[in-house]
Amino acid sequence: xxxxxxxxxxxxxxxxxxxxxxxxxxxxxxxxxxxxxxxxxxxxxxxxxxxxxxxxxxxxxxxxxxxxxxxxxxxxxxxxxxxxxxxxxxxxxxxxxxxxxxxxxxxxxxxxxxxxxxxxxxxxxxxxxxxxxxxxxxxxxxxxxxxxxxxxxxxxxxxxxxxxxxxxxxxxxxxxxxxxxxxxxxxxxxxxxxxxxxxxxxxxxxxxxxxxxxxxxxxxxxxxxxxxxxxxxxxx
Amino acid sequence: xxxxxxxxxxxxxxxxxxxxxxxxxxxxxxxxxxxxxxxxxxxxxxxxxxxxxxxxxxxxxxxxxxxxxxxxxxxxxxxxxxxxxxxxxxxxxxxxxxxxxxxxxxxxxxxxxxxxxxxxxxxxxxxxxxxxxxxxxxxxxxxxxxxxxxxxxxxxxxxxxxxxxxxxxxxxxxxxxxxxxxxxxxxxxxxxxxxxxxxxxxxxxxxxxxxxxxxxxxxxxxxxxx
Numbered sequence: 001x002x003x004x005x006x007x008x009x010x011x012x013x014x015x016x017x018x019x020x021x022x023x024x025x026x027x028x029x030x031x032x033x034x035x036x037x038x039x040x041x042x043x044x045x046x047x048x049x050x051x052x053x054x055x056x057x058x059x060x061x062x063x064x065x066x067x068x069x070x071x072x073x074x075x076x077x078x079x080x081x082x083x084x085x086x087x088x089x090x091x092x093x094x095x096x097x098x099x100x101x102x103x104x105x106x107x108x109x110x111x112x113x114x115x116x117x118x119x120x121x122x123x124x125x126x127x128x129x130x131x132x133x134x135x136x137x138x139x140x141x142x143x144x145x146x147x148x149x150x151x152x153x154x155x156x157x158x159x160x161x162x163x164x165x166x167x168x169x170x171x172x173x174x175x176x177x178x179x180x181x182x183x184x185x186x187x188x189x190x191x192x193x194x195x196x197x198x199x200x201x202x203x204x205x206x207x208x209x210x211x212x213x214x215x216x217x218x219x220x221x222x223x224x225x226x227x228x229x230x231x232x233x234x235x236x
Numbered sequence: 237x238x239x240x241x242x243x244x245x246x247x248x249x250x251x252x253x254x255x256x257x258x259x260x261x262x263x264x265x266x267x268x269x270x271x272x273x274x275x276x277x278x279x280x281x282x283x284x285x286x287x288x289x290x291x292x293x294x295x296x297x298x299x300x301x302x303x304x305x306x307x308x309x310x311x312x313x314x315x316x317x318x319x320x321x322x323x324x325x326x327x328x329x330x331x332x333x334x335x336x337x338x339x340x341x342x343x344x345x346x347x348x349x350x351x352x353x354x355x356x357x358x359x360x361x362x363x364x365x366x367x368x369x370x371x372x373x374x375x376x377x378x379x380x381x382x383x384x385x386x387x388x389x390x391x392x393x394x395x396x397x398x399x400x401x402x403x404x405x406x407x408x409x410x411x412x413x414x415x416x417x418x419x420x421x422x423x424x425x426x427x428x429x430x431x432x433x434x435x436x437x438x439x440x441x442x443x444x445x446x447x448x449x450x451x452x453x454x455x456x457x458x459x460x461x462x
Contacts, residue, residue, distance in 0.1 A: 073458050122412070129409035136405060140396035150392050153455045154406065157385070160451060161410045168413035168440055 009213065016210045019203040023049070023196075031196035040108035047105040049196055053204035054097040055124065059162075061091025061208060062131060066159035069152035078223075081148035084155055085138065086215035088131050090208060095128045119169035126165045130158040245330050249338025253312065254345065263311045267350045271304035272357060279361050293362040294422035298415055300358070301351055301379065302408075308346045309386040310403055312339060313394040322394075326460060336387060336456040340449075343383040351375060370431040371422065374441070378418035381445040385410055388452035391459045410448075417441040 027049035034045040064087040072080035102121065103113040116122055134154050141147035257263055278296045282289050316322040325335050355375075359367075386407055393402035417440045424434050431438065 073455070126409045126412050133405045133409065136398075137392070137396060137402065140398045140402060142397070146395060149458050149461075150395060153388070153392065153459055156455065157388070157410060157448070157451055160447065161413070164413045164440075164444060164447070168416045171436055171440065 013210055016206045019206055023200045023203040026196040026199050031193050032190060044105045044108040047101050049200045051098060051101040051105060053201045054094045054101065056201060057204050057208045058091050058095040058098060058127065061087045061094065062127065062159055065091070065155040069155035072148060072152045081151070082216055082219045084151060086212055086219060088134050089215060090211045092131050092135065095124060095131065098124055099128055117169065119166050122169040123162060123166045127162055130161065134158065242334065245334045246338045246341060249335065250341045250345065253342035257346065263308060264346060264349060267304045267307045267346065268353055270307055271300050271350055271354045274300045274303050275354065275358060275361060289362060290364060293364055294419045294426060297358055297422060298419050300354060302382070304350050305347045305382055305386065306404055309343055309390040310400045312343055313390045314399065317394045332457040332460060333453050335460070336453045340383050340387040343387055344379060347379050347383060351379065364426045366426070366428060368425045371425050374418060374421045374425065377441050377445060378414060381414045381441065381448060382411060384445060384449040384452050388456055388459065391456065413440060414444050417444070
């Protein structure tokens with residue numbers, strides 16, 4: 001275990017922890033309340049500072065799995081499979097956060113918990129299902145190499161489906177007003193909101209990286225333990 | 237590899253599947269009965285609450301096709317695996333894509349047979365206002381996409397512990413855009429719209445088929461190799 005890498009990791013973890021606390025302050029206190037909303041909807045708007053970055057991290061995580069899947073099938077090497085698995089686990093957590101914070105925001109703002117006709121909601125729902133299925137698939141295959149291959153294929157096919165789902169629901173056409181974030185009327189009108197949002201975006205990405213490093217390392221340790229166990233078993 | 241040779245090998249696999257099925261008729265009969273039951277249950281379920289059952293008709297039709305298709309997809313690979321035929325196919329001196337297309341065509345044919353029997357029953361029960369030949373085209377395109385991805389995923393599912401249960405878990409989220417497009421077009425056609433008016437949905441359907449057929453045949457090798 002190399003200690004300099006370890007120390008760098010500690011520093012990164014510390015920075016991330018600080019960033020999360022700061023992000024909380026920025027989102028809940030520093031950012032001004034939305035001028036065009038009232039009451040519960042106005043307070044609920046603050047969810048957006050965590051909701052959108054979670055969605056971004058979810059997509060990023062699944063993109064990483066997509067690339068790792070291709071790399072595994074093309075070049076081989078256990079590290080790609082470990083990366084894919086870790087990324088999906090973390091991505092699924094963040095996507096769960098999106099699916100939970102979304103309805104919490106939607107009820108005060110739209111009056112309903114959920115609509116199917118909005119492309120973003122349907123895409124995230126399908127995304128969640130695909131990657132939950134990914135983890136289920138991994139759980140049901142015993143052989144390591146086969147598991148890695150099957151999971152890689154699912155990671156590739158699943159990610160390719162996402163833009164298609166988005167396009168399909170968008171053409172469906174009856175999108176309820178999912179707020180326009182960028183452009184006029186959105187964040188660019190309020191520099192403080194923009195700052196809070198960008199900082200949260202950065203924090204969540206940092207959080208993703210930190211969790212990914214930890215998970216990959218954990219998987220490496222688990223593999224090492226399995227290897228040592230089988231060595232002991234073969235000596236007896 | 238020349239096209240005729242490729243086609244001949246693919247058709248050999250299709251031929252094998254059809255002959256095997258004609259002997260027992262097990263898969264076709266269970267698919268047909270299941271589809272029938274699904275349609276009847278939906279009919280009951282909606283008749284009691286929905287004022288205009290014709291609104292839900294396209295959705296019911298495609299859910300029926302999906303569930304029956306799931307049965308067919310499952311059985312096609314499970315039979316192979318159980319009897320050791322999959323190893324036999326893999327040992328044959330053919331490209332793995334031949335196996336993929338052969339299986340996919342077989343699934344497409346079985347699903348189409350069941351759909352052809354179910355469609356008149358659907359007509360009797362739901363009594364849609366009109367029939368359009370374009371409906372056949374949409375059903376074929378939808379079934380093609382379903383069989384395309386479904387064949388790949390059933391090959392994946394058959395290697396897991398959970399087998400039949402795994403296929404719908406894997407397949408349903410992926411075919412969501414296919415279902416949306418198919419139901420949309422079917423609904424439009426039954427309402428009397430022209431196919432040309434729904435061009436972008438048709439493009440989505442065709443696009444889905446092309447993309448996922450391509451990805452499926454490219455990754456099939458990795459799924460079946462030992």
